[in-house]
Amino acid sequence: MSEQNVFALPNIPTPSTPVSFNPDKCTGCNNCVETCPIDVFIPNPKKGSPPIILHAEECWYCGCCVDDCPTPGACNFNWPLPLKPRWKNKETGEVRQV
Amino acid sequence: MATWHEYLRDEGRPPAWPYQIQFGQEQLIETDVLVIGGGISGCWAAIAAARQGVRVALVEKGDVKRSGSGGPGCDHWCNAPANPLSRVDPDEWAVHMADRTYCNGIGLQIQNREDFDTLLEMEQMGGKIRDTEDEFLGAEGRDDETKFMISPRYGTIHSYLPDPHMGEPGFNPPEKRNNVVIRVWGNTFKPVLKKECKRLGVQVFDRVMGTSLLNENGKQGARVIGATGLNGRTGEFLIFRAKAVILATAGAGSMWLMSMEHGGYSNMHSRNINGDGSVMAWKAGAELTMMESTGVVGIATGLKHKWYTGAGDASYENVPLVDAKGRRLPYPIQGWEDAGAMVPAPGTQEKVREAIMRGEYELPFYGDWPAMAEVERRATWNLMLTEESTTRIMIKTMNEAGFDINKDLQLSYKFIEGNSLPQWGSGGSGGLVVDWNLKTTVDGLYAVGTQMFCPEDHSYAAATGRYGGRKAAASVKDAGEFELNRDQIEAEKKRIFAPTGRDRGIEWKELHNGLSRAMQYFVSEYKTETLLKMGLEEIERLEAEAVPQLIAHDPHKLMRSIEDLSMMEYAKVIIHASLARKSSNPRMGFNRIDYPEYNQEEWEKFLTIKLVDDKVETGYLPPRYWGDMKQQYEAYNKDYTGVYAPGN
Ligand code: SF4
Ligand code: SF4
Numbered sequence: 001m002s003e004q005n006v007f008a009l010p011n012i013p014t015p016s017t018p019v020s021f022n023p024d025k026c027t028g029c030n031n032c033v034e035t036c037p038i039d040v041f042i043p044n045p046k047k048g049s050p051p052i053i054l055h056a057e058e059c060w061y062c063g064c065c066v067d068d069c070p071t072p073g074a075c076n077f078n079w080p081l082p083l084k085p086r087w088k089n090k091e092t093g094e095v096r097q098v
Numbered sequence: 099m100a101t102w103h104e105y106l107r108d109e110g111r112p113p114a115w116p117y118q119i120q121f122g123q124e125q126l127i128e129t130d131v132l133v134i135g136g137g138i139s140g141c142w143a144a145i146a147a148a149r150q151g152v153r154v155a156l157v158e159k160g161d162v163k164r165s166g167s168g169g170p171g172c173d174h175w176c177n178a179p180a181n182p183l184s185r186v187d188p189d190e191w192a193v194h195m196a197d198r199t200y201c202n203g204i205g206l207q208i209q210n211r212e213d214f215d216t217l218l219e220m221e222q223m224g225g226k227i228r229d230t231e232d233e234f235l236g237a238e239g240r241d242d243e244t245k246f247m248i249s250p251r252y253g254t255i256h257s258y259l260p261d262p263h264m265g266e267p268g269f270n271p272p273e274k275r276n277n278v279v280i281r282v283w284g285n286t287f288k289p290v291l292k293k294e295c296k297r298l299g300v301q302v303f304d305r306v307m308g309t310s311l312l313n314e315n316g317k318q319g320a321r322v323i324g325a326t327g328l329n330g331r332t333g334e335f336l337i338f339r340a341k342a343v344i345l346a347t348a349g350a351g352s353m354w355l356m357s358m359e360h361g362g363y364s365n366m367h368s369r370n371i372n373g374d375g376s377v378m379a380w381k382a383g384a385e386l387t388m389m390e391s392t393g394v395v396g397i398a399t400g401l402k403h404k405w406y407t408g409a410g411d412a413s414y415e416n417v418p419l420v421d422a423k424g425r426r427l428p429y430p431i432q433g434w435e436d437a438g439a440m441v442p443a444p445g446t447q448e449k450v451r452e453a454i455m456r457g458e459y460e461l462p463f464y465g466d467w468p469a470m471a472e473v474e475r476r477a478t479w480n481l482m483l484t485e486e487s488t489t490r491i492m493i494k495t496m497n498e499a500g501f502d503i504n505k506d507l508q509l510s511y512k513f514i515e516g517n518s519l520p521q522w523g524s525g526g527s528g529g530l531v532v533d534w535n536l537k538t539t540v541d542g543l544y545a546v547g548t549q550m551f552c553p554e555d556h557s558y559a560a561a562t563g564r565y566g567g568r569k570a571a572a573s574v575k576d577a578g579e580f581e582l583n584r585d586q587i588e589a590e591k592k593r594i595f596a597p598t599g600r601d602r603g604i605e606w607k608e609l610h611n612g613l614s615r616a617m618q619y620f621v622s623e624y625k626t627e628t629l630l631k632m633g634l635e636e637i638e639r640l641e642a643e644a645v646p647q648l649i650a651h652d653p654h655k656l657m658r659s660i661e662d663l664s665m666m667e668y669a670k671v672i673i674h675a676s677l678a679r680k681s682s683n684p685r686m687g688f689n690r691i692d693y694p695e696y697n698q699e700e701w702e703k704f705l706t707i708k709l710v711d712d713k714v715e716t717g718y719l720p721p722r723y724w725g726d727m728k729q730q731y732e733a734y735n736k737d738y739t740g741v742y743a744p745g746n
Contacts, residue, residue: 009103009106013359034161036160036164037159037166037169038370053101057359057360060362060365060369062491063488064170066491067170077491079495085408086408087508087509088507096506097499
């Protein structure tokens with residue numbers, strides 16, 4: 001990040017990134033923008049680029065944006081830290097988390 | 099780039115608002131039946147009305163394709179006793195389901211009579227309701243002829259009434275099961291409902307929140323003849339003129355949650371649910387009931403885990419719960435061995451807690467997936483949880499992260515998460531009083547699904563939506579023409595757009611948090627007249643001092659601001675109802691410290707509440723005010739024609 005791009009900004013609302021887009025795969029079709037019932041996203045002013053996450057903290061983690069994305073791998077779900085499910089291997093006892 | 103902050107960093111400026119701003123610009127829509135709320139019940143209402151050949155408009159805050167609590171999916175079609183595998187009579191089963199003091203006998207009768215027809219219509223539209231690919235051959239409850247997958251729920255017992263013999267060998271034998279609940283592929287449902295709305299010519303208004311109902315001559319309590327709406331992307335003001343209005347929005351859950359950054363965290367209902375519909379009806383003079391019924395919601399509320407991200411949540415079909423050492427816990431598993439019981443026998447929770455304290459059980463607990471039979475494991479993980487609402491994405495992400503149902507135990511949050519004030523919620527029982535046409539106490543206004551008092555589940559929403567749509571459509575055939583009252587529209591417009599005209603002030607999140615603090619302190623566990631009145635005064639103070647400072651810089655935040663106003667009004671209704679019920683009531687989880695006794699004879703009744711000339715009036719309805727369910731249903735539905743014949 002270059003110095004000229006350091007702005008004085010308020011804190012970022014959390015959780016901030018309910019999904020992450022893969023810019024190499026996302027076609028910018030905005031299907032997720034229209035699917036999301038909450039308007040978490042807005043279309044990117046640059047046509048063909050992934051949408052912009054605007055109202056991240058309003059997400060209800062319904063997953064519809066990811067489920068209905070026509071391009072596999074373009075839109076990936078990103079559980080906020082406190083919501084990541086946990087499990088344990090029955091044999092080894094190893095505990096893991098998403 | 100992905101987030102707003104990244105965009106700013108890369109571009110050196112924030113993105114412009116992407117939609118054309120039209121604050122206050124008007125659009126007038128003329129229709130016969132207006133449906134407000136495009137979730138499950140609203141879609142079914144719109145479809146049923148349109149099939150009667152009338153003009154229909156459907157208003158939805160999100161996008162109908164995936165909006166509402168049932169947007170992502172639904173795994174159970176409950177109470178379909180008319181299905182060919184059922185062993186019970188629909189009318190008798192309805193009476194059985196209604197054998198609770200506080201329930202909605204009208205909605206239950208409709209569900210039990212028409213739910214299976216509704217499901218078959220879902221299949222006509224393209225929804226998946228059978229195991230057509232033979233994925234679950236050999237699973238219990240699968241019928242090889244119809245390919246229906248019967249659920250263990252309500253096996254031989256009522257799933258909410260635990261039986262002391264649950265889990266014993268021979269309990270719940272296959273030949274005695276009721277077979278009333280069907281497992282379905284509900285992720286397919288919402289998109290096909292939208293498609294059918296479009297096919298039938300329903301005018302769909304996505305991204306529009308309903309804000310108020312319009313009465314004849316602008317008079318509270320007079321016939322409802324239209325509504326107003328706000329587009330959450332553009333700020334456009336929509337005015338609907340209709341011969342009948344169906345409310346199909348849902349309750350309000352987050353009033354006690356003092357962090358709107360977590361409004362969607364653990365919610366099992368859509369984040370968009372904020373009491374707008376009930377408040378619109380309240381201001382229009384319609385009668386509500388059960389509004390005083392609030393309490394700690396055990397799952398999926400407040401700051402808890404997201405529903406189903408932990409083993410042991412309700413509906414965890416067939417997954418046995420074990421302690422950290424692998425010892426089986428005495429909880430029912432809502433599976434075949436306990437006939438689908440969803441609640442433990444009385445005292446179980448306390449016994450387990452004591453055993454934990456003595457060191458007999460070790461925390462944390464786990465869901466023991468590997469202990470299950472292979473096909474049951476798959477049916478639970480791949481069908482039930484994958485099709486049920488927000489759990490679909492949980493399954494996907496856990497699979498991707500390497501969770502293996504054949505090898506792994508899933509962590510349960512029982513006990514370690516606790517119960518605390520932010521878990522307080524509206525409980526979902528409050529809603530509009532309806533008659534056998536699902537008409538409210540105001541002419542021209544109907545209520546379906548979760549908009550009615552004491553609602554039930556997804557299929558209840560579907561069946562009652564379909565029924566209400568049919569009834570509302572029938573009513574418009576001889577309804578006259580009504581002129582909208584401009585003064586009422588102007589007053590609403592002023593209210594809605596006030597936050598856009600200020601440069602500085604209070605944002606919606608802070609106002610919401612002010613409300614939730616009042617609810618936490620004054621309208622929760624400890625209820626007395628003094629505390630409740632303090633709560634009311636605090637909300638009135640917020641209205642007098644904070645609301646005039648509310649600011650909204652764009653249409654989305656304006657929508658959230660208006661939701662706050664709805665929630666404040668909703669909260670006041672809860673307080674007025676709580677003040678009026680002068681008796682504790684264990685059946686409603688309602689405790690008044692100043693009236694600790696449950697005076698059953700006098701107080702076992704529905705408390706009703708409405709506005710007359712802007713003054714609160716309370717009244718009562720007897721339990722089972724709906725009369726004989728079978729007789730009444732038949733009297734009102736002589737012309738019911740069953741499953742829709744496509745091509746009509
Ligand atoms: S993430 Fe998927 S749905 Fe969204 S814009 Fe990209 S390709 Fe389209
Ligand atoms: S998970 Fe649901 S609410 Fe969240 S961004 Fe995706 S579609 Fe919107």
